[in-house]
Amino acid sequence: MHVTFARNPPLPPPLRINETELVVVPSLKVLGLHIQSDLHWDIQVNGMAAKAGRKLFLLKRLKKFNLPQGDLVAIYIGYVRPILEYAVPVWNSGLTKHQSDLLERLQKRACRTIMGSSYNGYSHALEHLGLSTLATRREQLCLKFARSLLDSEFRDWLPPPRTQITGRVTRNSHKLNCPKARTNRYLNSSIPYLTRLINRYDQ
Incomplete structure (x- = not known):
């Protein structure tokens, strides 16, 4: 390639x-x-969407056996959602809005399938079923991965704190030194994105 x-x-x-x-x-x-x-991530996203769509058909079949909603949610969480989140720290920051919406529509289908005639909108379904949007989930998973890097042998994948570079102690010296990006492609790649997450939530 x-x-x-x-x-x-x-x-x-x-x-x-x-x-x-x-x-x-x-x-x-x-x-x-x-x-x-x-x-770009067209092939990856389309492949995940197609595979998850086939799993949703299984969820629809199980719904006909009158399984409790809790069991259907557990099946979705265990067998469908992981497909939509595989290796998410690699590609999440590079998603287009269209790709993000495509993945979100699959969870909407799952919610409609699980709730049936009681489905009354996506936000209501998420609250009722105890789910969050896939976009929120992806950010949480990326943040969890970034935190794990800080405490692992792969710490050098992320940049050092600013104070380690400048030698000065300032209000933001504890934050990670965000890599300079000349292009949006690099700005939206994994390492700068994970660095921004760490600085936003943990530093």
């Missing part, structure tokens, strides 16, 4: 392993995560 953001990208030089030329592909799958050459 050749990562490039040009509209008309040049052809990369051929690479060979044991006289076999490697094929250039527009995307590849790494540990269940679809990485595109333009670093």
Whole structure:
């Protein structure tokens, strides 16, 4: 895969392993995560939505057996929602509004399925079923991951506190030094996003 953001990208030089030329592909799958050459998340989001949609069909079938709402919510939380949150710290900050809305619509479908005729709007359903929006969930999961980095062997993935760089103690010196971003693409990538979350909630 050749990562490039040009509209008309040049052809990369051929690479060979044991006289076999490697094929250039527009995307590849790494540990269940679809990485595109333009670093967008269309394939990943569409794949998650399709897989979760198939699971929602199972939820609809179980509803016909008159399972209690609590059991249906547990099934959704255990078997459907994890699909929509797989590897979320990697891609959440790069979602477009359309992609975020697509994922949220799947949870709305789940709420309508679980509540049936008593469904009276998404906000009411979330409160009644004890759920939060997927957007809120994703931010919480990313914050939890960022906090875990601070206390792990991967601490250097995040930037150091500002005081460690400047040597001065100021009101904000305890905050992490947010990486400078020349492009929105980098600004909305994982590390700057996780850094902002830590500074917003914990520092």
